Amino acid sequence: MSAITPPVPHSRARLAPLVLAVLTLVAASFAALAANAQSGPLRIEITEGVIEPMPFAVPSFVAENSGGGQYAEQLSRVVAANLTNTGLFREIPASAHISRITSFDAPVQYADWRAINAQALITGAVSVQGNRMSVKFRLFDIVSGRQMGDGLQFQGSTDAWRRMGHKVSDAVYSRITGEGGYFDSRVVFVAESGPRENRVKRLAVMDQDGFNVEYLSDGRALVIAPRFSQQGDRILYTSYEGGTPRIFLMELASMRRQVVGDQPGTMTFAPRFSPDGSSMIYSLSVGGTTDLYRLNLSNGQRIQLTNAPSIATAPSFSPDGRQVVFESDRSGTSQLYVMPANGGEARRISFGQGRYGTPVWSPRGDLIAFTKSHQGRFHIGVMRTDGSEERLLTASFLDEGPTWAPNGRVIMFTRETAGGDPALWSVDVSGRNLRRIPTPGPASDPAWSPLRP
Amino acid sequence: MNVTTKMLMLVAALALAACNNPRGGGGADGWDDGGAGGFGPGGAGGISSGALGDPNDPNSVAHFQQRIGDRVFFETDASTLTDTARQTLAGQARWLTANPQYAIMIEGHADERGTREYNVALGARRANAVVQYLVSQGVQSNRMRTVSYGKERPVEACPETRCWNLNRRAVTVVSTGLSG
Numbered sequence: 215m216s217a218i219t220p221p222v223p224h225s226r227a228r229l230a231p232l233v234l235a236v237l238t239l240v241a242a243s244f245a246a247l248a249a250n251a252q253s254g255p256l257r258i259e260i261t262e263g264v265i266e267p268m269p270f271a272v273p274s275f276v277a278e279n280s281g282g283g284q285y286a287e288q289l290s291r292v293v294a295a296n297l298t299n300t301g302l303f304r305e306i307p308a309s310a311h312i313s314r315i316t317s318f319d320a321p322v323q324y325a326d327w328r329a330i331n332a333q334a335l336i337t338g339a340v341s342v343q344g345n346r347m348s349v350k351f352r353l354f355d356i357v358s359g360r361q362m363g364d365g366l367q368f369q370g371s372t373d374a375w376r377r378m379g380h381k382v383s384d385a386v387y388s389r390i391t392g393e394g395g396y397f398d399s400r401v402v403f404v405a406e407s408g409p410r411e412n413r414v415k416r417l418a419v420m421d422q423d424g425f426n427v428e429y430l431s432d433g434r435a436l437v438i439a440p441r442f443s444q445q446g447d448r449i450l451y452t453s454y455e456g457g458t459p460r461i462f463l464m465e466l467a468s469m470r471r472q473v474v475g476d477q478p479g480t481m482t483f484a485p486r487f488s489p490d491g492s493s494m495i496y497s498l499s500v501g502g503t504t505d506l507y508r509l510n511l512s513n514g515q516r517i518q519l520t521n522a523p524s525i526a527t528a529p530s531f532s533p534d535g536r537q538v539v540f541e542s543d544r545s546g547t548s549q550l551y552v553m554p555a556n557g558g559e560a561r562r563i564s565f566g567q568g569r570y571g572t573p574v575w576s577p578r579g580d581l582i583a584f585t586k587s588h589q590g591r592f593h594i595g596v597m598r599t600d601g602s603e604e605r606l607l608t609a610s611f612l613d614e615g616p617t618w619a620p621n622g623r624v625i626m627f628t629r630e631t632a633g634g635d636p637a638l639w640s641v642d643v644s645g646r647n648l649r650r651i652p653t654p655g656p657a658s659d660p661a662w663s664p665l666r667p
Numbered sequence: 668m669n670v671t672t673k674m675l676m677l678v679a680a681l682a683l684a685a686c687n688n689p690r691g692g693g694g695a696d697g698w699d700d701g702g703a704g705g706f707g708p709g710g711a712g713g714i715s716s717g718a719l720g721d722p723n724d725p726n727s728v729a730h731f732q733q734r735i736g737d738r739v740f741f742e743t744d745a746s747t748l749t750d751t752a753r754q755t756l757a758g759q760a761r762w763l764t765a766n767p768q769y770a771i772m773i774e775g776h777a778d779e780r781g782t783r784e785y786n787v788a789l790g791a792r793r794a795n796a797v798v799q800y801l802v803s804q805g806v807q808s809n810r811m812r813t814v815s816y817g818k819e820r821p822v823e824a825c826p827e828t829r830c831w832n833l834n835r836r837a838v839t840v841v842s843t844g845l846s847g
Contacts, residue, residue, distance in 0.1 A: 409824070410821055410824035411820065411821055411822060411823075411824055412820070413819065413820075415819075436816075436819055438783055438787075438817075438819065439783060439784065452787075454814075454816075454819075457814060458812075458814045459787060459814075459815065470698045471698070472698045479812075481787070481791055481813075481814070481815055483784065483787050484784040484787070497784065497787075497788065499787070499788055499791035499815065501795055502746070502791060502792040502794070502795025502796065502799075503792075503795075504788035504791060504792075525785065525788040525789065525792065527784045527785060527787075527788050528782070528784045528785070541782075541784075541785065543785075547744075548785055569744075569781075571781070571782040571784070571785050572782050572783075572784060572785075585782050587780070587781070590780075611826065612779065612780075614782045614783065615782065615783065630779075632826035633825065633826045658783075659783065
């Protein structure tokens with residue numbers, strides 16, 4: 215993948231929204247399509263765990279005009295990489311293909327794809343007019359010998375060509391798994407450099423696959439733990455600019471920022487947006503005590519949510535905005551608690567051995583991911599929202615700070631080896647497919663954006 | 668330049684930056700375009716130097732740092748002051764009351780064996796434990812400010828107990844004319 219570079223210089227300008235259109239390319243066999251939409255042989259159940267990845271083929275997309283030529287192969291590579299990186303799919307390389315896809319509308323030779331044991335085939339086409347491009351694809355179920363769902367077409371700027379590939383990937387993934395996709399999303403994180411004793415930390419944002427890294431700060435001020443809004447338009451983070459930790463709100467489109475929730479003589483950190491983006495929840499330290507507060511971001515109204523002579527931090531909203539999960543050491547060691555989003559009685563949900571921290575509610579609402587430390591090891595784990603069915607997904611010298619993919623099926627986190635640099639890793643919710651996310655250098659504190667519109 | 672000196676200068680620079688940048692950000696609406704946008708003012712331009720003096724001079728900063736000891740250490744996940752820490756802080760309090768011209772910043776730090784957010788809160792608790800003790804020894808509370816760096820600024824970066832022991836600390840940084 216590293217050899218691929220966009221043929222068009224990357225632009226900082228916001229991407230034009232992609233236009234999605236359903237192609238009425240196939241008028242026949244509606245019954246078969248309808249049946250396939252709910253069930254059929256081409257299906258992966260993520261929660262059941264996949265022992266054998268599904269073999270698929272994605273030949274180079276067809277260039278439908280000369281402008282599309284430079285993107286045709288690269289688009290298919292984006293799709294192949296996304297699907298392969300899930301651990302649920304295995305690509306059959308082009309060198310093994312018998313059929314060649316030279317026309318988007320030519321009939322598929324199912325026997326040729328069956329002969330190489332492909333179960334899914336993705337075909338695509340691309341055309342470019344000026345700086346606008348059109349990408350379309352079809353998905354075929356080779357085993358049952360029929361197209362799976364309608365063909366789809368995406369239109370947008372050539373600057374966003376990788377996003378076209380991500381959109382195709384999301385559609386394919388969704389049709390086969392029945393889950394929402396997550397490939398057309400971004401990750402905000404902290405890019406690290408310099409010696410550990412005087413680390414330089416910069417805010418950065420990139421596509422979920424590590425491409426298109428942009429820096430949002432210059433590293434002069436120490437920054438930690440950025441968080442996306444659920445609208446994808448803003449981030450919250452903590453910066454030591456000015457000397458003490460304070461929370462900043464940044465609009466990504468303009469890169470304008472402001473201090474929020476600040477109060478002289480205190481330290482403020484660990485912010486997160488409410489799901490509707492109208493308020494934030496965060497920690498405020500004063501006199502050695504750290505409590506949770508909620509701030510209305512439009513009118514500045516602030517309410518105190520906890521009031522205990524202990525530490526309450528790392529709060530995260532449930533997706534309906536009604537509850538908050540957080541960590542507190544009020545019992546003596548750090549444990550996880552759930553309380554109403556406007557304060558009230560907190561209910562402890564973690565009871566295993568060790569210390570629990572950085573809980574994050576899944577966007578699906580079903581699970582809470584967390585960091586656990588026990589006997590000198592650190593783990594990323596998940597539990598149900600009542601604390602039951604705890605499962606540890608990872609173990610290492612230092613794993614911390616989980617963040618959920620938009621579909622609630624993949625978790626990204628920071629991993630640090632003993633004496634090594636921190637890096638971003640991901641694991642799926644079943645504990646499989648542990649993999650490192652490529653970053654330009656040491657990286658920490660990832661936070662996933664929602665799926666892009 | 669030793670670590671302590673660098674820290675003193677860092678804090679001096681940060682304090683200057685704080686004076687130059689009133690809380691609340693930039694324009695009347697609270698938004699700060701930050702020049703290039705998010706590339707905000709840092710401390711690079713505001714470093715000042717101060718004489719550390721001769722450690723044999725009991726009123727010198729060098730004496731405070733080296734002979735009295737400018738830092739105390741904590742057990743894992745604890746903010747309780749040990750007997751050794753109390754002795755050090757008693758000595759600090761005597762120096763601080765004898766040298767009232769110095770402003771005081773207490774930095775709380777944690778080792779790397781905890782999550783980032785919790786360690787910021789833990790560092791704040793450690794800094795506060797030092798403040799409370801110094802107040803009990805007669806140091807005026809309005810001379811003191813606190814900051815927690817969590818696990819962001821270790822003095823020793825090895826992944827071993829001996830380094831973690833040194834990183835779980837609170838450092839008393841003194842400076843002149845920067846009481847902000």
